[in-house]
Amino acid sequence: MATLAPPVPDAGRSPSPAAPPPRRRHRGGSKAGKPGPVTYTLLTLVALVSIFPLYWTLVAGSHTNAEIAATPPPFLPNASLFDNFQAALEQAPIGKAILNSVLVAGSITVGTVLFCTLAGFAFAKLQFRGKGLLLGLVIGTMMVPTQLAVIPLFMMIAELQWVNQLQAVILPTLVSAFGVFFMRQYLISALPNELLEAGRVDGASTFRIFWSIVVPVARPAMAVLAMLTFLTAWNEFFWPLIALTTANPTVQVALAGLGSGYVPQRSVIMAGTLLGTLPVLIVFTILGKQIVGGIMQGAVKG
């Protein structure tokens, strides 16, 4: 579970309803016009709705099962959060799981961004035989449901004796068809052919062109792909549950082992979930601004 709050525009003072009519042309919603109170209200609502599940996780994680079930339910977190944290940490190796998840999601992100940019560049800008067919195949793999691949995949990792090892969840997702297609589309429009030709005339090899010219141009798209891939990998549950055990789990697998018993201990589950979400939350709170900045910069420059 990871909720990204929509970016709230820098709160310039919202015009009071009695403010004089704007001097700019009104029709066609000029871009320079300041957002009105309606926009602000709407955005605030959306932000609250997006944040609520996270807040509820915090509230529920800091009460007992009985307290959550009460009417009216509690609306403020309290200090038993830490008891629930402790319970969660005792029931499942959450610390280890977070470390594993960082490793897994991190490797997958680095791999996916690298390989998808390479392949996307090739499909977008290089001429080679069978290009159309290959691209068709890549896109075609998106139509195969993951569930279909699970059994052969499991047989393969069993053969390799990788069951319960992290590479079993890293390797199969080191490149994604979506990512290849995404990078291809971006590079087709964002990377002028002349830039590559200038590189060739300047004496660069194709690989050098990739590093010195393509990657800098592709950076905004790579940032978006990285963000999406990291989130997907962090939240991935189905395949890690099969390939790993609770002895060496990722966060999602570890959470699945929480609070199990006759009566599920919801508060412990919620506290564990909070623990498993915090790293992602922290990373994106810190990096979010830079990532959004990168995206905007690319968009304006393009």
Place this chain on the structure above:
Amino acid sequence: MATVSFQQASRIYPKAERPAVDALDLEIADGEFLVLVGPSGCGKSTSLRMLAGLEEVDTGSIVIGDRDVTDSPPKERDIAMVFQNYALYPHMTVEENMGFALKLAGISKDERATRVREAAKILDLEAYLARRPKALSGGQRQRVAMGRAIVRNPQVFLMDEPLSNLDAKLRVQTRTQIAALQRRLGTTTVYVTHDQVEAMTMGDRVAVLKDGVLQQCDTPGELYDRPANVFVAGFIGSPAMNLVTGDAVDGGVQVGGAVLPVPRDQLTRAAASNGTVTVGFRPEAVRLAAPGEGLPVRVEVVEQLGSDAFLYTSLADAPDDVLHSADLVVRTEPRSGVTSGQQLWLSTDRSALHVFDAQTQQRVD
């Protein structure tokens, strides 16, 4: 520095019916400034890209210096190219842009800095070395693109319409700067433009292309004075040469009701294929004749330029079918007092006439 030679070089794009460049033969001397000119789509860029190694050569060959480079990749050709939209690397500073090729060539950091600074000085770019391209004006970007080419000190400069993104005034200014820079460096240069004024003012020689075929390659003066065919005659010069086509009759060419006198032997040879002849004369070669002598025309528009004036006229008694090809432009004194609607008679010097076979379109002397 080196010579360049195209030998029967052709480029046929996949699925295209006819070649974009058709058996091009061109010898460019060491240190020469050669301009490729022609209308849009005539294959100028394609020829240049073939020389750069960015486009395949389907038949024929290309030689730089004494090396056949037909199948070599661009980086083995020792050429530098200036692109129409400059193609500056957006994430590199001006200095990095200019030094990139040197860096790839393994040249030390110190020498790189020296050479970039030298080029920047020539191009008046020293103040901008730390900037990114997006923080430069169009003219400055153009100079960075030039700088990127000259720091490499290559065998050949290739330029594809490098001035077309500048405004008119800057274009004229930069035009002379580039020509002066080229003379100073003495580097063989192939320059593509669709602007014939640019071609005539900059080139040591100008090669005129049409539909992928080389029409004529000569000095600007020769091109103007002795165009090899009707296309070149009409393409070079502004306003364009007057071209009229008519049947060969005794003593000249029938134009409307009048006869334009043409020397007998020229006329016979020009009429050899099908009896029709195209005659050309430049606006400045036309004289106003006494009433009743020469070609009768009606003045449609008078264009005052201050230093001189152009009269746009049409044949007074032209039948409908020759009307479209018989709009004649005349250069006159600025204050000749001619007004639109007036009837005039035109004559030309025989020596200023260009005679072409109307069938083959070739010049006859």
